[in-house]
């Protein structure tokens with residue numbers, strides 16, 4: 275799902291009919307209100323007709339290269355007879371949308387590019403393909419073909435900006451903290467620490483190399499630089515059992531940082547909740 279994107283430019287390679295039928299089969303597996311499955315699919319294999327659709331679809335470029343298309347129609351009368359206006363206006367749209375999304379994912383699974391087209395002249399398209407649109411309203415045209423472009427991965431809105439808890443508008447930045455899901459917090463923190471430790475280690479190593487070169491230069495090659503002379507800092511030492519102080523290991527320092535950070539996050543989260 276993360277790799278799916280709309281394809282807007284297709285190669286002239288023909289599309290196998292059995293792939294299109296598999297895709298439609300996937301569409302019919304979608305949920306529908308009361309399982310009424312009030313959809314139908316007009317498959318267009320005639321490339322000339324796909325090109326002719328260009329002018330009924332606000333001159334959209336994907337129609338100039340698509341190699342197959344499917345018009346998805348929704349039976350509004352059937353839905354109306356079952357569920358009244360809600361069935362006609364809402365459920366039909368939702369049923370067909372669920373089928374279309376299944377079809378887009380199926381197209382990706384069989385290696386085809388696809389584009390969902392919603393902007394078209396319903397009357398002209400219906401006339402062109404003899405669709406009795408007073409009952410079987412065209413909901414979308416899906417274009418298919420082998421992709422002639424490599425789309426960029428898509429950015430999605432941050433979850434915390436679209437997810438609310440228990441009340442609309444009630445967003446929580448780190449829901450796992452509210453739900454006491456410490457495993458998630460530890461995993462996040464461990465990832466940060468790992469990245470931090472690796473870069474700290476590189477910094478330390480390069481500092482040591484520099485120190486060694488400088489000391490060698492000033493004191494002569496016979497003097498060795500002791501290991502303990504580099505990278506130490508006052509906050510990096512802790513008292514040992516015998517009263518002496520020893521240097522803290524990077525792991526101990528990292529743990530300390532995580533503990534402090536989690537405490538801070540918890541405090542922030544509770545403040546937000548209040």
Ligand SMILES: Cc1cc2nc3c(=O)[nH]c(=O)nc-3n(C[C@H](O)[C@H](O)[C@H](O)COP(=O)(O)O)c2cc1C
Pocket residue numbers: 278279280281282334336389390391392393394428
């Ligand atoms: C209801 C609907 C109508 C759409 N209509 C068009 C359209 O008319 N022309 C088009 O090029 N893309 C159309 N799209 C595709 C969107 O542009 C596309 O899904 C969106 O930019 C997100 O990109 P993605 O599919 O690569 O994730 C439509 C998509 C939906 C869901």
